[in-house]
Amino acid sequence: MEDYKALPVLVVDDEPFILNVLRHMLGQLGFEAITTAGSGEEALQILNAGELPQLILLDINMPSIDGVEFIRALVTLGYPGSLVLVSGESERALSAVMRLADVRGINVLGYLKKPVAPDALGELLATLSTRTLPSLSPSKASTYEPDILQTAIASGELVNYFQPKVNVQTGAFEGVEVLVRWLHPRDGLVYPDDFIPLAEDNGLIQALTMNVLCNTFRQLRLWQDSGLTVKAAINISMDDLNSLSFPDDLAKMAKDSGVSTHDIQLEVTERQLIPNLATVLDTLSRLHLKRIALAVDDFGTGYSSLAQLSDLPFDQLKIDKRFVHGASGNPTAQAIFIASTDIANQLAMETVAEGVEDRADWDWLQQMGCDVAQGYFIARPMPAEALPEWLEHWRQRVHAEDLLSSPTGPD
Numbered sequence: 001m002e003d004y005k006a007l008p009v010l011v012v013d014d015e016p017f018i019l020n021v022l023r024h025m026l027g028q029l030g031f032e033a034i035t036t037a038g039s040g041e042e043a044l045q046i047l048n049a050g051e052l053p054q055l056i057l058l059d060i061n062m063p064s065i066d067g068v069e070f071i072r073a074l075v076t077l078g079y080p081g082s083l084v085l086v087s088g089e090s091e092r093a094l095s096a097v098m099r100l101a102d103v104r105g106i107n108v109l110g111y112l113k114k115p116v117a118p119d120a121l122g123e124l125l126a127t128l129s130t131r132t133l134p135s136l137s138p139s140k141a142s143t144y145e146p147d148i149l150q151t152a153i154a155s156g157e158l159v160n161y162f163q164p165k166v167n168v169q170t171g172a173f174e175g176v177e178v179l180v181r182w183l184h185p186r187d188g189l190v191y192p193d194d195f196i197p198l199a200e201d202n203g204l205i206q207a208l209t210m211n212v213l214c215n216t217f218r219q220l221r222l223w224q225d226s227g228l229t230v231k232a233a234i235n236i237s238m239d240d241l242n243s244l245s246f247p248d249d250l251a252k253m254a255k256d257s258g259v260s261t262h263d264i265q266l267e268v269t270e271r272q273l274i275p276n277l278a279t280v281l282d283t284l285s286r287l288h289l290k291r292i293a294l295a296v297d298d299f300g301t302g303y304s305s306l307a308q309l310s311d312l313p314f315d316q317l318k319i320d321k322r323f324v325h326g327a328s329g330n331p332t333a334q335a336i337f338i339a340s341t342d343i344a345n346q347l348a349m350e351t352v353a354e355g356v357e358d359r360a361d362w363d364w365l366q367q368m369g370c371d372v373a374q375g376y377f378i379a380r381p382m383p384a385e386a387l388p389e390w391l392e393h394w395r396q397r398v399h400a401e402d403l404l405s406s407p408t409g410p411d
């Protein structure tokens, strides 16, 4: 089987000479679709632009984005292909990075020491043919047609679920995150990962966001009328921020439903934010002026620097679940978590830890002095009707399970 040689390959190395050598060697081995990138940033741009390669040759020592960070990005992108690590480092350093990639679920073919010998490269890549090749288009979203989704939005098949957030030090209820679901007539409850990308790619996301917002305001008003004031965080996409009328539309919706804009927060994922900094600054600033709180979502999965973040009017940093769940026993996750909370503190932002799944996560967050937590340990996303009962149950549970007395205790 020689058809693995038709697979698209990406070579990433900061030394132009090495890039040329590797490209040449790959060509000699019969590979045809070879792309090269002279830095981690350039490679990420290529990956973010769409087509994922099926094989990446990665130099692990690059000046700005190093191999470890790059692997983190591959995990985030759901990279389905194989990875070969290339480095002049000692075998020990290489094998440590290799283990890391492996733990994160990336298929590592092996590593090559510089200077790379053509035979070694050939042997390693030959193992590609014996492995089951991942499908070239892993897109799951394509199971639904855009016009079906469009009709579903218009006919009210999208429903909001709500996941509570609580204060880690006091146990207080802080509000909810709104998570949309599609109540599909045939398939039942469909999760956002199966239709948000579809909406984003087909110009439907603004209609979807307006639908989610409208339902949220209606629900907040209902809760308010029953004596329960709830703050809600809504996930928005880049296209929403590109619309200049978005802040005004939002403010009007709030006013019309008799809900204060103080009770609304918007979440934007770090990964969408940074590549679009210039475009979104305008809209974000105007939202901020309208006192609508803003949160950076999935923090730790993108590449914001302190300088980039400090330019933006964010109130909250939501640390991604992969650096929260199990962090107490995972030094890498811990390091990223601590660095993230440091950034938040320096910029006077509140931190929210996502993915709090068990008591160990909860206790650890208390010791870390984290502000707010969200996750299955506290509650799964639920329909609106279930919230008041959960709240009552939570208040009892805080005492029954002694949730506020961590080993070091709150200060």
Ligand code: C2E
Pocket (backbone or CB within 6 Å): 163, 178, 179, 180, 191, 192, 193, 196, 209, 212, 235, 236, 237, 297, 298, 321, 354, 355, 356, 357, 374, 375, 376, 377, 381
């Ligand atoms: P997200 O904003 O990161 O939302 C958190 C996701 O983590 C939710 O998945 C939630 O159910 C899940 N989760 C909560 N607690 C835990 C936990 O303890 N452990 C684990 N493993 N997972 C937990 P969900 O509801 O499937 O949503 C997936 C993503 O879809 C969201 O990720 C968000 O980016 C997007 N999304 C959801 N609703 C909307 C929406 O109305 N508009 C837009 N644009 N995106 C949305």
Ligand code: CA
Pocket (backbone or CB within 6 Å): 177, 235, 267, 297
């Ligand atoms: Ca979110």
Ligand code: CA
Pocket (backbone or CB within 6 Å): 297, 298, 318, 320, 354
């Ligand atoms: Ca998140």
